Amino acid sequence: MSSALYRTHELAYRTQYAEIKERARATGLLLPGTPGRLKLKSVNGGSYWYRLFYPVPGKQEEKFVCTEADLEAYETMRLAIEDQDWMTKQISLLRKIGFQTADKVMARVLVELHNQHMLDAGLVLVGTLATMAWLNELGGMSTSAHTQDIDLASHILRLAAPASFLETVKATGLPFFPVPGLSPASPTCSVKLPGAQGLRVDVLTPGEELGQIVKLPALAWAAQTVPFYDYLLKDPEPACMLAGGHCVPVHIPQAARFVWHKLYASTQRRGTPEKATKDRIQALTIAALLASEDAHLLLDALNELPPRMREHIARIKGTLMQTASAHPELIDLLDAI
Structure with a gap:
């Protein structure tokens, strides 16, 4: 007899995961990268608050928050940093006990897709990341899944995204480049980071034959067709993806x-x-x-x-x-x- 395919997380940890999901869904926009800290700087005679953080490993960034006098904006950001710090610590604990967690580079992409409402527009997370999300949703422990791909599927886009797909991935600050099609005239449906192991993001859609290219005007992008994706993508379910120190609300296919x-x-x-x-x-x-x-x-x-x-x-x-x-x-x- 083969060995069991999974073990089950203890109820206390499943409850903790449920709390993290609930807080993530109530948060709205997510802070990219590490929680960071607030720093007061003097610029041209004025005092301004900045958030210092790492959007991706090894790259520090300063982002303007407000003037020193804007106490409301300062307090809003202080609480957001506090909430993200709590989230990061909770996810770190869950990762150590076997919950599936994508890396920080993937987190940067997923956070940007969430903040730009790409995921609300109808993009569905598929592939290995969907496997990881369902393991967490169902409370299962199994061999850690690893992938260098983010697979996004589109069947019916409910609304046009506020920015194009390419603009959104470039807003991460990561050096994504479009993967060329089979011919110079072919639209691209993937972006990738440099290097053989660089993260790749693919956009997929239903089609009779594998590998046909379909334009998606709502994203100003294109997708590659996959047979029977209309079956897969029927009535996707809300879920969350643990990635880096984030819990990102997503949609995934029915299990x-x-x-x-x-x-x-x-x-x-x-x-x-x-x-x-x-x-x-x-x-x-x-x-x-x-x-x-x-x-x-x-x-x-x-x-x-x-x-x-x-x-x-x-x-x-x-x-x-x-x-x-x-x-x-x-x-x-x-x-x-």
């Missing part, structure tokens, strides 16, 4: 739909068996957590699978059941494929 789509995606990998295995383990871990309490969600999502998706998943049924053998409730569901 059950995410499971079945990720299993399907694992069958479409060509020449990268290790990535297919990673997809299956991540999907089955979320599935095992769901099956222990909300198995009906998996069954309902299974019954709505497009036939071609179901056919591909059925071909790896034996492998899936072997991997999930420590979870009888999940085995029963997989047997229904």
Whole structure:
């Protein structure tokens, strides 16, 4: 029998995570980078408050807050720094006990997307970051997931974003550059940081064929099509992503739909068996957590699978059941494929 795919966090830590989420959702705009501190500076005969902080590791920044006489603005920023300092300490503790947390560079991007209302406009977090978010949401402990990609999916944008996608990622202060398309005339749908291991941000959207380019006027950007993303992105759910010292409100696919789509995606990998295995383990871990309490969600999502998706998943049924053998409730569901 295979070993269990997850362990469960203690109730006290799950409660702590829930409190962090509640406070993050009530915060509104998030302070980028470290909490920082307030510093009074004399400039041209006047006294002004600045916030000193690190937007990303190794880069200090000063940002104007208010004049010395503006006590209301000073107090607002002081409380914001105090709240962010509390948040950073709580997230550090959760990270040490096994909660999934993205790095500080990813945090800088996610915070900017949140502050620019890109995530409110309808962008959905998918890929490995969505796996990490669902593990935290469901209280599961598993092998830490690592990724150098932020995958954002768009189905229906509810409103136009106040800034273009490229303007938003450049506002992070990080040296993102657009990834060229297959031809000079092709719109780009990704940005990346320099270096082989540099963070990459991809924008994806539903389409019949993999890799077609679709323009998204609301973002002044383009997206790459992925088959059956219309199934994946139906009625996404609000959640939060722990990243650096931040808890960023996001939207992620329904857990059950995410499971079945990720299993399907694992069958479409060509020449990268290790990535297919990673997809299956991540999907089955979320599935095992769901099956222990909300198995009906998996069954309902299974019954709505497009036939071609179901056919591909059925071909790896034996492998899936072997991997999930420590979870009888999940085995029963997989047997229904």
